[in-house]
Amino acid sequence: MTPIGPSEEYIRIPEFDNYLSPWMTTDCNYQLDLSPEGMYNSSYDPFALPGSTGAPSSYLTPETLDVGWARSGSVSTTKTSNDSPVTEFSYLEADADANPVPDLVPSSSEPAPAVQYDNKRGMDSSERPSKRNCSQAIGTDWGFPTAAPATKSKESRSLAPCKSTKIKVEGKSKIGKKSRDKHRPSLSSTSSSQSGNSSHKVQLRTASRKPKQNGKDSGSSPAAEDKDEDDLLTPNERRARHSHNLVEKQYRNRLNQQFESLLAVLPADGNRSFSGSGGPKTKPRDVKGSVAGVEGDDRRLSKAEVLDMARQRIVKLESECNRLQSERMELAANRGFARVANPGIAGAPLAA
DNA sequence: CGGGTTTCTATTTTCGTGAA
DNA sequence: TTCACGAAAATAGAAACCCG
Numbered sequence: 001m002t003p004i005g006p007s008e009e010y011i012r013i014p015e016f017d018n019y020l021s022p023w024m025t026t027d028c029n030y031q032l033d034l035s036p037e038g039m040y041n042s043s044y045d046p047f048a049l050p051g052s053t054g055a056p057s058s059y060l061t062p063e064t065l066d067v068g069w070a071r072s073g074s075v076s077t078t079k080t081s082n083d084s085p086v087t088e089f090s091y092l093e094a095d096a097d098a099n100p101v102p103d104l105v106p107s108s109s110e111p112a113p114a115v116q117y118d119n120k121r122g123m124d125s126s127e128r129p130s131k132r133n134c135s136q137a138i139g140t141d142w143g144f145p146t147a148a149p150a151t152k153s154k155e156s157r158s159l160a161p162c163k164s165t166k167i168k169v170e171g172k173s174k175i176g177k178k179s180r181d182k183h184r185p186s187l188s189s190t191s192s193s194q195s196g197n198s199s200h201k202v203q204l205r206t207a208s209r210k211p212k213q214n215g216k217d218s219g220s221s222p223a224a225e226d227k228d229e230d231d232l233l234t235p236n237e238r239r240a241r242h243s244h245n246l247v248e249k250q251y252r253n254r255l256n257q258q259f260e261s262l263l264a265v266l267p268a269d270g271n272r273s274f275s276g277s278g279g280p281k282t283k284p285r286d287v288k289g290s291v292a293g294v295e296g297d298d299r300r301l302s303k304a305e306v307l308d309m310a311r312q313r314i315v316k317l318e319s320e321c322n323r324l325q326s327e328r329m330e331l332a333a334n335r336g337f338a339r340v341a342n343p344g345i346a347g348a349p350l351a352a
Numbered sequence: 353c354g355g356g357t358t359t360c361t362a363t364t365t366t367c368g369t370g371a372a
Numbered sequence: 373t374t375c376a377c378g379a380a381a382a383t384a385g386a387a388a389c390c391c392g
Contacts, residue, residue: 205364205365205382205383205384206364206365206366206382206383207364207365207366207381207382207383208365208366208381208382209365209366209367209380209381209382210366210367210380210381241368241369244368244369244370245367245368245369247373247374248367248368248369248373248374249366249367249368251373251374251375252365252366252367256365300383300384302363302364302365303364303365304364353392354391354392355390355391355392356389356390356391356392357388357389357390357391358387358388358389358390359386359387359388359389360385360386360387360388361384361385361386361387362383362384362385362386363382363383363384363385364381364382364383364384365380365381365382365383366379366380366381366382367378367379367380367381368377368378368379368380369376369377369378370375370376370377371374371375371376371377372373372374372375372376
């Protein structure tokens with residue numbers, strides 16, 4: 001078979017082009033050169049962008065390519081578009097004054113409501129059967145060995161039980177959990193769900209909490225202890241500690257931004273199966289009606305879920321691209337064969 | 353009995369800190 | 373600058389409870 005040179009006329013078969021063109025708008029977003037010059041060029045690699053290393057750079061969408069790391073105390077990302085709204089994550093305290101951001105969360109200065117413990121049912125929790133152990137943990141399809149160090153063991157938790165779970169808001173709220181959830185302000189209400197290519201309503205789960213208020217409390221509270229400890233520090237040490245706290249906060253913010261960016265480029269309908277080898281142990285809420293990936297989906301994804309979704313996406317895209325590549329080669333071979341066998345196909349227009 | 357509300361607890365996230 | 377860790381707080385889901 002004679003290779004076709006760049007200047008040589010060739011037969012263009014519309015059916016092929018029609019068949020191939022949708023590929024160019026698929027997730028792969030590859031710029032396939034369907035001309036014989038391109039298709040017969042042995043060194044042609046449609047998966048490598050000019051100047052790239054040849055890696056499947058389509059994984060880097062304009063979104064991800066444009067993600068700025070916002071180092072050195074800047075606010076938010078370097079994106080010029082407004083598609084990465086300032087969230088709790090993107091708030092960098094260092095420039096808080098110079099770059100005020102809307103307060104998206106309830107004011108943390110509001111005094112916490114007085115609380116009291118009310119063991120309504122009069123049953124000691126130790127007598128109660130462990131619900132989560134038998135049904136909540138089991139029955140999830142996440143067989144995911146979560147990052148063990150990150151999660152506290154049951155034993156350690158029992159030593160320091162979560163206060164928030166042992167208390168009840170004074171004035172006995174008449175609003176149940178479902179109702180409370182309705183009224184709960186979204187902590188990242190404008191997060192990546194609105195970013196560029198995605199119609200995500202899915203958001204990254206957040207758990208904003210008040211920073212330590214050293215010395216603001218009285219009594220023998222932990223804050224007061226911290227105050228005492230703080231008094232033992234020299235001014236330099238205090239400054240260093242505070243500075244390090246800010247740096248660490250920025251580091252966490254950057255991590256969260258990247259998680260949001262990652263989430264933003266995942267398909268909105270995408271692969272919410274949470275199956276396989278990874279993921280948090282919580283059961284996806286869509287089993288209970290708030291269906292993930294459909295209209296009205298407002299669920300918050302954990303970081304582990306985002307990572308697992310990204311992993312699934314990568315695997316899927318790699319598989320898809322391999323399939324397209326082999327199909328393209330097959331078509332190219334057939335096309336060349338057709339051209340040689342039928343140099344003047346009736347009705348086939350010649351390309352200019 | 354069914355549905356709404358409350359409570360409990362596992363999980364996840366944030367924060368502060370020290371070390372590499 | 374990054375990572376790891378513990379503590380604290382937030383979140384989510386299920387069971388228990390309440391009530392018409």
